[in-house]
Amino acid sequence: MGQIVVETSDLSKNYNGLTAVNKLNLRIEEGEVYGFLGPNGAGKTTTILMLLGLTEPTSGTVQVCGHIPQREPIKVKSLVGYLPEKVGFYEDLTAAQNLKYTAALNGLPRGEVEDKIATILAMVGLSQVADHQVNTFSRGMKQRLGIADILIKEPKLAFLDEPTVGIDPKGIDDILNIITSMSRKGITVIFCSHQLPQVQKVCTRVGIFAKGKLIAEGPVRILKQQTSQEGQYRIEIQIADPVSGLTDMIKDIKGVIDISGPPNSPLIICSADLRSQIAKTIVDSGSSLIGMKIEEYNLEEIYKKYFREE
């Protein structure tokens, strides 16, 4: 893998006696899509602000792209793009004008700006509305404009703080696709969210935050293995008129670990994909099988598991 883009050691931040971030040790390599996962108030945003040099850490050290944000804020901020959680734009200006301002703040040469804005707006799918005032934009469009606002400065690293909150499923898909294409362009992305399916979809590595601590870290696949011993499966079935004793019959199948729930819609936990055996057992017993759904252990379980432990 590439070089280290973000490195923190024992990074802590206290806000009026409250510990927002507690001894955080983080290493993110170039080209990763790293997910900061955790509930609200877990210290994700505070960590980002410290990485950007917008907030002073109480203790510990930070390095971003080889610079210390607190000492060289301008350098770090020119390499890093940040999409805040409640992103806003100058409502009276058009999308293109807003981007032009960001370009000016970044000291981009004027000649190239127009073309660049057009390319970037096309990339985030806002070409049609480039000359519309931002106050006519939906939330999803504003978020995409926010990503365009990051892309205009050609960052090495991008922080996206909850970019998918309050957006419809189509909009979420759009944003996740943009994140993937950013990563393809070689931008390291830190994606902050409390919504697991999305993090799972795009992130190469995930760090789970709780109460200012990083409680688990790793690729989604490995995190799954840590949680589910021997790779567990959950099978949900729906049965019409279950015969009595069916539950026990299912339980006797080799590999079934547990069965719970009402007799007509039990939840089975097993160590392998036993769908065919279970279906056969049900049909042979004289009951009729209406539905069957298999669920792999996903991040949600991991998430819940860690929070139970907290």
Add this chain to the structure above:
Amino acid sequence: MYAVFYKELADHFNSKRFTILFALASLAAILAIYVATQSIRGEVSASTEFIFLKIFTISGEALPSFLFFMSLFIPIISISLGFDSISSEYSSGNLSRLLSQPIHRDAVINGKFLSGLTILSIIIVSVVAIVVGLGLRTIGVPPTSEEVLRLIVFVLISIIYGAFWMALAVLFSILFKKASTSMLSTIGLWIFFFFFMSMIASAIADAQIPLDSNSTLAMITQNAEISGTIGRISPCNLYGEAITALLVPQTASLNSAIMLISTLIEGRMLTPLPFSQSLLLVWPQLTSIIALAAICFAISYIKFMKQEIRSI
């Protein structure tokens, strides 16, 4: 910083707020000319010295002078240009995005303050230019070089005075996240200084030295001195004194007691002071206004630089 400055300037020019303020100020200028043409004849018969400056200082029977309009409008213009400078960025969600750009944090506040000040200067200069232009047409007497000099210093003092109110408005816009709260507090402070301070000053003076029909001259002057001194706490008074001394060259002293005596003894008309002496007279007022503006700006600067980004 220039990027912030130019953008803010462009925003101001395109805003309805600027149009309204400019219209208001122009209206004041036209009214002032109207008042001047109505009542200038009587003044000319008394003395033709500094006749051009009289356009600015003359008041009609019902209508106040241009100076009064200025002392009323400058704070209003400054406050309305500055009251939401930071809080609007915060509430629109622009601030954290702005601060994550490779600029120093003070570039935001400096750029905003300077652009506001530029707009204010444009308004003041154009309004004075309107009055000068219309004045030339209506009374037909060109200003002397000393009058021009006095007008230039008057414009400068007005801009500095505006800078004070703008710095105060910016400070409140940092302290309060809600634009309406910051607007109300600044306006409230202005109303206090503009309307109530002199009342409070004379109330205190009267409590110290009660005046009645038997009062001696010494008591009257003492009373005037106390109320004058307390009144100077108000920047409105400082500005009022400064511009009066500049545009009414006959003002021999800003000490209210001496002024009182001299009007009692020598009658209404006094010999005008030379420009340098008038300038010397307003020097304390001028430095106080500059100091007030600098203090307000310094506090907002420190406040803004030290604030945690989450609480901005």
